[in-house]
Amino acid sequence: MSTTGVLLASTPTPRLSGKVALVTGGADGIGESIVRLFHSHGAKICIVDVQDNLGKQVCESLNDEANVVYFHGDVTVEEDVSHAVDFTVDRFGTLDIIVNNAGISGSPSPDIREADLSEFDKVFSVNVKGVFHGMKHAARIMIPNKKGSIVSLASVASVIGGLGPHAYTGSKHAVLGLTKNVAAELGKHGIRVNCVSPYGVATALSMAHLAEEERTEDALAGFRDFTGRMGNLQGVELTTNDVANAVLFLASDDARYISGDNLMVDGGFTSVNHTLKVFR
Template identity: 50%
Template sequence: MYVHCDVGQEEQVKSLVDTTVSAFGRLDIIFNNAGILGNQSRHRMSIMEFNPEEFDRIMSVNVKGTALGMKHAARVMVPARRGCIISTSSVAGFMGGTGPHAYTASKHAIVGLTKNTACELGRYGIRVNCISPFGVATSMLINGWREGDSEWSKGVASEEEVQKMEEIVRDLANLKGPTLKANDIAEAALYLASDASRYVSGHNLVVDGGYSSSKNCVGL
């Protein structure tokens, strides 16, 4: 079932949750995955070009949207004394240098919201976790990367651009072999949504092939 929802608009998030409960009788899982990178491309990322309106727009979708999803999920999960809240942060949610400033601030906020909400809702048996992916060659990443780069065409990402982006991520990654795909993030979400993670809460599940935990400066 599809319900149109702007996650920055509380009435629409409320309606999304209420429609789900009306249709299915309860809400087991919410996945707060919507997010925007903003208009700051890799060519305009300096703090000296910080744009307050753009910051508000990014925070409204990424942080307020996630908090509203948590709020309205909790509203129906608390009486049921069960439920699972998952949100998408990023490697930019716990380290510097992997995204524009506003996006990085917003993704750090999602990790904080996850831990604080897990702290509150644990007593009701509700688990709250987030996922932090490294680069996945979606339209978000490709648009952010190519803006202002004449080498890459504008518009919908071509197969060539997807392959080129995957190659860039593979080169940066510590783990060699697999290419990070959206499906790897879906598998992480499924794990967090399932009973396989029944004792996992307040956790930030990093899916980055070891990127953030390895700076090989001793020649290992």
């Protein structure tokens, strides 16, 4: 209470002050929101992406060259991920957090008989190998330090079928499996390993299956309308910031005894079945 009797608003305590984080796919969408939120909470951040212009724009907009850097890296290439981790450590002295966010949805394939195996391999290469590369090389730094937080982006498709192409759903199930298995190994080193599974979020990724000229504001509005109607929690639109907040929690010491978890950010979507319309 101030001397004038007015309650002053307290400034939120930075939850990542002094922490060093690497975020893959941090140039746009959910990844960009994670970068911005981490920065606001005091983290030093390396953005790893293949979208150089967007990645550099995020850095420039944050206007903090000392604490936010960009590194061109393809998560499907182990050497790129290894070099990105080394670059981060060389620049900031350590690595406390890695967020394996980079991912792709792949093209719709409603008939398994027509599935393109090269497309299947591409999705698994980014969504599974990319995550594993991040886990492996983060562990290389974190094990000697006996601490660290590894957070990967999964999806509601990690626990339920029928929400996307086979490759995408299979890859997100694999991310969950890797999360549990790597958590089992790294627990003895004090390293926490978790994933976050959001419901549908309106980002460029959600429009990736459309031709470039079809990725319009109307298409995004249609996506929001559809996911809103199909969702369980009504009156609330899931945004990239909601997902970023979940990642922040798992990355921070607020979640210091949480490991091997799959944090659902889905408004109860995967916990209920409204097919019989008992409550609708």
